[in-house]
Amino acid sequence: MTDPTPLVCIPKGMLREAPLSEAHRIWAEANGFDGQEGKLLALPGENGISAYAFGVGDESQRSPLVLGLAAAALKPGAYRLEGAYGDPTLGALGFRLGAYRFTRYRHADAAPELVLPDGADAAEVDRLTQAAFLARDLVNTPANDLGPDRYEAVIRDFAEARGMNVRVVAGDDLLAENFPMIHAVGRASAEAPRLLDLSWGQEGDPKVTLVGKGVTFDTGGLNIKPGNSMALMKKDMGGSANVLGLAHAIVDAKLKVRLRVLIPVVENAISGAAFRPGDVLPSRKGITVEIGNTDAEGRLILADALALGDEDKPDLMIDMATLTGAARVALGPELPPLYARDEAFAQALVETGMAIDDPLWHMPLWGPYDKLLSSKVADVNHISSGGLAGSITAALFLNRFVAPETNWAHLDIFAWAPEARPGRPFGGTDQGVRALYGVLKGRYGV
Template structure:
């Protein structure tokens, strides 16, 4: 993506060095250094005078090759301007992968300048730029610690986002949440020194299909009075990962000019501990009119989502989709790389999984299993926020949310992790994007600009 002179990075399948665009000297150099296209190996190639001529990058055998293989090249390359050649596969995905591999979070620690890629022939320039920007936005927000991204600061970030994207924004803060009939959002965040709030953004033609996104925005989660152990709090700056990914997805939708009426609802709270904390055993009202018994104050994300989903559902959107770093049970079931997908529309769920596989943004459908609804029963209220018995925690959380969706034509819930515990192709260690490319791919197909 630069007009500067570029150094070629030649992708070579294992055992296919002869097909690489190298002169005789370069080929002998590669052979002399034992390069045969081994997966992830990067080798500089000099010219006859000893100056840098190119790099060769091994993509390994086709079987089991990560779709984001190009990211490994960016991770290894020094600062500079590059172009990729050879067996790159889908040029759009290769360019996205390279740029995601070049991601650096350098807000607090200066690091090496990332390599810059010239767009390969055939790549969709718009999609490369917007999906890379979307991922960077989500990652930067998740990686920022809570002392610099509490509810006040997060609202400033969202306000700036709305301004950049020419979106209408409404903010409901503190006790105004009670007047607006959003009592669960208020209850979860009222103990913090920074007030809870709901950010409501909208964009697009009022007559276009309604797509509403809801993102869990817990800027830090102590667990509340059911306090987490110290180890459990270490990553809780990422508990706003659902909101961060929703903002990234919203960026892609607006930037592409998709033909939708977009609404974004982000409940923003800190689940803190103070005299005003909500308590285990409390019974709280909800916007939906259901009373909620608090079985566990650490199951707070579903409470703020319940009010936000109810508000979103009232205008009967064509698609209502939420993202949330919601349950540890989802990680037990599917691990950190594969978010569970719950949906009232099986055809849509299949389309999202297909789009996720095509863009290396995998999702996996899990059931909205009706009999498990009974696990959320309460003897004194309409529903308990924590399932009994410890089984099927991701499913029972989804079933809890399902109670607050009635009118939407289709509802999708993504229980994302928002964090890469280990670096892998296209995802550096730390805060990460999940679900953005998959959902964008389906929306682009259904509502093209």
């Protein structure tokens, strides 16, 4: 095996202080290299490339995952870090996350590999890399290979590999067991709707319940989406994919929690059985729901799942969902809104996420907007009148299905990187997983 190639990390403006030979320093200067963030420069040797210089940018502005940009650009091979790369665990994690490739349907060069630097937590790097790759692979897989039937099989395999118990309620059994909104949303598909209920951990440990939106494809239903809006709807199960990534990290780290994972899995299809605008649906919570638009289906299936999770009186319940376009209009694709009843928990999530480049933005459960969900024929309409504050009103709708005393948080994620950035190649992506895991590890770590 050949020795790993050095990757010399150099902050902006610090070329003179970098561990380079004088010849390499002159070469870098001649090529306009001065540590600019993301700039990769091959350094010549007697028999070809002897090392690479990589710019990590200005310390006050750079992403802690900046080494992901190097991994995205490097050719296959083994590399080792030199120079100023900061925290070794975050540096190694950034490199590994940036080396992600989705190769299920096409050939691609092998990803570069990194020799872990001294001081890096190998278990943590592996754990968080696997969590991210799991979520990304699922989101990137198209619906023809990940419909409800196949998704259930994937989740069962996931659970079996981690010693988790699994229970599934599917088809008309959803009606018999009082999950009417999950059934209504998914009944038009050729593949039955279902609810997967996973559990792990010791009885008596704090109960942490995760709920993930699992819409394997969203046509919009009878309020059909235009083609440009439907093109990415394979990612509408991104909430559940990220929940599974988070569950992997929790189980792998053996956090002292009684973990429950609830994933309603449906395809929002169109047929004679499709639910309609103007329908009034019962719900598990006993709240009647007027359907304002069938393209707002995610909150319906989440509501039944949240109501179930709440019956167990968890110490903490978190849901993740690709829920609203309004969230992207307000905050863009990189910054998911976070809604939480516990202000201290929300602050911890924001601070943790910002420190590791997994950002979240705390948004209010603004009570005065609750009136926008009023209905003249049912207890509530599931969309707001007028279309304003769409992400907030979606969160307020879910809020009705969770008892006021429950510590509940909701993440309205995008699960997609429309352009590459440090540690996140283009395509399906993880969001909120590392921030949530970091806070949960701080609370429940062994």
